[in-house]
Amino acid sequence: MLPPSLLMPLMRRLDPETAHDLSLTALRLGLAGADTTPDDPILETQAFGRTLKNPIGLAAGFDKNAAAVNGLGRLGFGFVEAGTVTLRPQPGNPKPRLFRLTEDKAVINRMGFNNEGLDVFLENLERVDRRRVVLGANVGINKEGADPERDYPTLVNAVSPHADYITINISSPNTPGLRDLQSEQRLAAILSGISSPKPVFVKIAPDLSEDGLEAVISVAVQHGVTGLIISNTTIARPATLKSPFRGETGGLSGAPLFAPSTAMLARAYKLAGGRLMFIGAGGISAPEDALAKILAGASLVQLYTGFAYQGPALLPKLKTGLAVLLRTLGFANVAQAVGAGT
Template sequence: MVLPLLRSIDPERAHGMAIKALGMGLVPMGLLPGAAAQDDPRLAVTAFGLRFPNPVGLAAGFDKNADAGPALFRLGFGLVETGTVTPKPQIGNPRPRIFRLTEDQAVINRLGFNNKGLDVYLRNLARLSSRPVPLGANIGINKEGADPVRDYPALVTAVAPWVDYVVINVSSPNTPGLRDLQSEAQLRAILSAVRPVAGHLPILVKVAPDLSHDGLADLVEACVDNGVQGLIVSNTTISRPAGLVSAHRGEAGGLSGRPLRAMATRMLAQAYRLAHGRLTLIGTGGVFSGADVLEKIQAGAALVQLYTGFAYHGPALIPRLKQELLAALDQAHVERVADAVGTRADILAEPS
């Protein structure tokens, strides 16, 4: 009964209620499943020097401030990514700023990096020092007063003691000028500043699906040259694929969910071909089934993240995805997840 109730109210308010319940350790029936079963060894992945019990992760944006606490780790994810956090608190863009496109199984958001700031984030991360799966921090810059070459290294330094990897977010469409940081010169300046403070901490970059092929190629080389270990492909899109029918389809902001799947998967496969094994990829965008997970992996992802599918279907989606993924592996005659990485990248990189 909980999920239908949450879907009947304003999406941002519903999200806040879910985070608050998780943070209090509440487990109302229908919101949290029982204790997660041990994962099948076939699902295990090793990447960035870390072991992931399964490849299904929670994307940044759901728990911006790491408020949800240990409850998130009870859901069966193979990795959890918190943030995006900025140096100073900011309220983000005016409301309303999240729109459900229910008929399209999609969401448009123009939140604008709303978060409580680094100090609160670090206090919350300190509660997560004991965890069963790797934890990531997604970092960004404030809308006003930002200096990317100063702020990103400072954020990496601050979160490094508390997390297993860090994601540099230069691809949200809702902070003016942020996506310009994906340009080769600006990204190289940021990564060059981050590299000396990163140490052995894996650094990843999250990219936009709207990047051109040449822009993606330049970005890949900038990342490789500066010691970045991986990419997350991709963030939300400012484009509007044909066929959207929901009333809110014309709202400004980043589109996520089912309509993003093909675009994000195609870019993922292109990134895999451009990287030539020099970067580890995480695929996100439009994941609703085990077949979707396997498609991302076959396109080149070692790991997969979801947000919109989780928002629509709740925690029950996680065990279902893992069971469907095992069935999809059997159908494809593949023994382990790791054996499927990039096996269809050449096909999936081309327009369908």
């Protein structure tokens, strides 16, 4: 197996979805290596009733079927979120549906919840070494024939025994009507049917209005949700985008998402007033980015696009740099830094 420093440039020459599939295969087969360096103790974090070695997780979407969770866990993530899984298998949207915006350090995807369905997902979850991997399960609804008020509780009940936390995905822009479920009435109807012994999070879009964000927080608190993941991809297209793929339909992630998602995180942290826990996602590719999310109110952070571009080498860079930054600012641990910048 080639080292990541040589492998990543080769992977970037491939079609993005082909490269992604090859990466998952390598991880599933244990060919992607392992990070054996102990994490700095300052990064140790308590969440989901578990002790995490660090607050840096992998976001949902990378391993939709939970096929490579053990391999991903060996790379040094503090936690791994698998999915999004739907009740029934579905192929997703027509290809091409994944685009690298290299000039912008970004990605546009319109995958459409392509996955092998709940039965395969559960079989794969049973193979996860839960002693070594802190695991989240991200659930969504099928494009056709879905009943959100029925399907989300069914999915949560099914995955709860196998995961440390569950994420309700109501914010992908690639399933028609899904983001409408962020409305106060629809979200309340979904959450009222969910009862789980595990922490439940709701993943929201960065394109929510200020009133919409306030409503989501109110409903989440009312229904005993543990926290929010801020944020999913954006349908906005900043004028600064340079890539020829900038006009493609789908959700934009990566560097252009960092500022708006972090601003929304800070607003949400203030609105929640300590009643919710936040996981910050969107545009993290350097230690300073991870710290900014934590200072804005995130107890944990998640990677996707930065990991897709930089590969496993990003993790030790983030962890080492974050530990240095925390000490430089006088924090004894991650928890002390949460929300300190708001």
